[in-house]
Amino acid sequence: MKSVIRLGLCVAALWGGAALAGEDWKDPAYGGSGVDSESVYQTKEQGSDKGLYVLLGAGTEGYTGELAPDLNVGFSYGATVGFKPTRGLGLELAYSGGMTDIDTFGPGGAADGGDIIRNGGQAAVTIGLSPTKLQPYLMGGIGIENHNVRGLAPLADYQDDTSGYVPAGVGLRYNIGSLLTADARVSYNIPFEQEFAPVDNDIWTGRYQALLQLGGTY
Template sequence: MKAFMRIAGCVAAVWGCAVGAQEDYRPAGTGQPTDAVAPAAPADEPRREPRVEEPSLGLYVLIGGGVEGYAGQLSPRVDTGFTYGASVGYRAMPFLALELGYNGSINNLDANGSLVAKGDLGSGPDLVRNGGQLLVLGMAPLERVQPFVLTGIGFDRYTVRHDAPPGGKTHFRDDTAGYIPVGLGLRVQITRRLAADARVAYHFLFDQDFASTSATPNALDGRYMGLLQFGGTY
């Protein structure tokens, strides 16, 4: 009798452990294993497409610097120099923006008009330019990387601080003139508000009276520039 009671006790203990293990494997009130696969979504549920952000619209400000030089018969007479600028623009639509900007540059003159610069004619830059321009930008309506084209109209004020000595091929003087800029650029939205803007442009000069040369000026006697700017949209 005692042996039977011992065997019954052992069976009851094993049964209790098995039931306890089964209860731990199934979540309370579900009766399903914890690793059961979740039911699939209904087949007729619409698929969600990823949301695409539109380019930042509104007012923006840019400021930066780069390099500027002259082409044609002005190339050997004016050395490549430093350019700087600041712009305030308004992007009314994803593909169109208007921009009002200031830009200037400082260059040294080549006294002999040769391809190798002979040094400054005086202390500091020889030719200082200050100008303003109104641009129209046609922009790709993309979210992050936005290529664009630009054109417009601008005006310059040239100030000659040191002129070439007598006998030089070119005579420089103070002057005010206009130009038509044409260029390409790439704007990168670093964040929703912060952007980097890189552009290259060629300026077709209305005249080159600031640099009197022996040859007749033409459209190739222009100015080129590369500019890197940073700014934000507000």
């Protein structure tokens, strides 16, 4: 329940930020009536909203459902390379990792660092929800990840495993200046064929992640 509440608060914060977005960008792709020369100049000064982007960041992640009581919320990190052919559409490849302690062994876990080290990669599509300067978006795709169990063995039936997952999330992206891009996103990752933990695969027993990333759009 606590993990669901944390996820809900993150989503509410992201959507609250979207409500405070600046002036609309009059992009014909969103049904706008065009732009004058002054607004084109301002857009270029504020940064490109299309093209290649590279992001690096960190945040937190945790597990839901049957896994929530046994796995503590941990540190998460990631890197994203993407391309926006239009303001509304983004295509991206991303790496993410995380460290989680098993709660049975206390706050510090059974090993130095995380008891479970996760590394994964995913391909995703982002869909912009508005032509505002601060743009909210939806994200979805497919990924594969590896869980490496460390420390005492066996760890309450946890084991090394490679499995797939379906990421789905919401985010906010903002271009600062001519190159710097800030991106905040919250995602929920639905596992399939995972066997690293002694639970059944279902939509309610997954992993959530909140990341703040910085980079550039070129």
